[in-house]
Amino acid sequence: MSLYGLQKLMYELNRDEALQSQYRADRDSILSNFKLDAEERQAIDDEDIGLLYILGVNGQILMHFAAMCGYAWPDYIQAMRDALQVHGNVRAGIYATTDGQGAI
Amino acid sequence: MSLYGLQKLMYELNRDEALQSQYRADRDSILSNFKLDAEERQAIDDEDIGLLYILGVNGQILMHFAAMCGYAWPDYIQAMRDALQVHGNVRAGIYATTDGQGAI
Amino acid sequence: MSLVFAGVCSHGPGITGRKDMADPQHVAALYAAFAQMRHKLEAAQPDVLVVIAAEHFANFFMNNMPAYCLGLADEYSGPIEDPEWLGIARTTFPGAPGLSKRLIQSLLEDVDVAYAEEWKFDHGISVPLHFLTPACDLPIIPANINCQGPPLTPLHRAWAFGESLGRACTAAPERIAIIATGGISHWPATPDSGKINEAWDREFLTRWAANDKAKLLSYTDAETYAEAGQGGFEIRTFIALACATQGMPAAVDYYQPIPIFAVGCTVGTVDVR
Amino acid sequence: MSLVFAGVCSHGPGITGRKDMADPQHVAALYAAFAQMRHKLEAAQPDVLVVIAAEHFANFFMNNMPAYCLGLADEYSGPIEDPEWLGIARTTFPGAPGLSKRLIQSLLEDVDVAYAEEWKFDHGISVPLHFLTPACDLPIIPANINCQGPPLTPLHRAWAFGESLGRACTAAPERIAIIATGGISHWPATPDSGKINEAWDREFLTRWAANDKAKLLSYTDAETYAEAGQGGFEIRTFIALACATQGMPAAVDYYQPIPIFAVGCTVGTVDVR
């Protein structure tokens, strides 16, 4: 249920501006509250949106986290497309790609 | 909706031991997250279980907060009975007393 | 038929937390009744235990208060209460997420149940499990009916929930035990704590043992509040189990008002054969 | 009859957040359609606006995911998104807790709706309100159908929710406007973002405008996922509104796929007279 913790972290960040500030000031103080495995933790530390997508994070959660990490919309979509090339399709959840060929 | 915030504070404290520790170490850092009016804030600061009961805090929430404040069971029940004498009956919610004459 | 055990019991935190304050003979008889319930449960060799509870703001608050909820976690923890205060040590309980998911999907066809991938047990579940699964090794699926924060779900929907849950359990290949825990009349955590309406309790238990749908659903919340206290709202759990076990003989094995436990302590079982 | 307005619309965050990236003529036509919808809404002089939404993990997560939820707060805030990213400033919206409570109590008779005394709007509600109540002065009651986190509520329960909500609104003395916002086919927040199944959308909208219950409820989630993407699960909101407005003529006022907005942008209204 590690994906659960990963998504819950982003869920709470997405809806709480005070938590976002704390996250920016002291990331560890937030991350210690969520069970993440090593790959998940690394993806968060690297702000690797593509890998987070592959790990199964729901797009409606990931979209806002990507924006918080400073991704512009086209870069965010492209990061997911690039990750498909590197890692193969999504490992869990309902956000697997069909052909990765949507417009923009 | 001040009672809502008062109850939510206790709800979160009751279910989270880490938050209880933080509350004991730095009460203000927790209380600042909840909208409380002056009377509610004073009742919390005074650990005035009787007044919190009168303000309408649900008994299933207050019971655990009272235990956290160190009230033994008979003292907790007595605090509510005493408060009825001082303040009159409960002001909100479903925990108004009938006659305050239960056993123990 | 995959329902192998069904029963009802009390869950007041005083039962474990204030046992030294009660009449020792009452305590001995109540604990013996729980032990008897445990023996019946164990003899049924269940794969999983579904607990229909009425939790008390341990997981559900007015920021998102579901009428019905089922657990969908790998494991659960509890109690949230101070272990010394409740007289029960903190522990973890295995879940049964595969069966949970199938039950939830089946229930959603006619009952709009919420689901929860984490859940901290309070005394409402921890007290029964303390007696019934002391080794904490039987997989648990918690279910909740909002009996605490009005607006409350009406009694006929608790019946519908029990019907849907019973049907889903029957369709599952697992050997499923189910208990309901709540009420009956009581004024817990008020200055009236210890007040018990024994006549009301005995009438309710008669209706429950008879599986008398019409009489079980005839209570209004206003009547229940006046005669059985806000704690009486928890009859929803017993009503749901009654519906899940329609047509099966049921018996009240133990009933005794114990004021310091703030409730008429009850153990009942259903003959599911 | 206290339902004075009913309509449906899209809510994709790109509609406001990426408006400079789209064909200006598309933007102008869509914004004009929203303005027309607003004029109809204002002409109906509602006391309150009920929004049937499919929120996206702004308030509801898998720790307690309700199939249906109604707001019960004095006021609401939103959007949760970065205002610059969404193109909508943060604000507060008045609630209507008295009516909320009556609707919830009525709904609970046959739909097991959760209630929420706080609620932060995401783009799913903030985008429609940006166009429809730009002064943020009309009291809002948010309603939610879980269209995001499986297990999802089945379509026939979304219909039942709409039926119960429509009945409750009809019984209320207030002048109630209601909108539903969701879908239709789209693959938002995936590498397929921008893909739109226009034929599927047009067929769905035909069924919606005809209030064709059998055809609206005939979709399976597997079919919807394959042909309309995970965003297609949001048809539940349109279906609920269709049931709440049974027997009333409905029309699709605007439909245009706009890939950079990641959805076939839609505005529809119901003639509630």
Ligand SMILES: [Fe+3]
């Ligand atoms: Fe209880």
Ligand SMILES: [Fe+3]
């Ligand atoms: Fe959406």
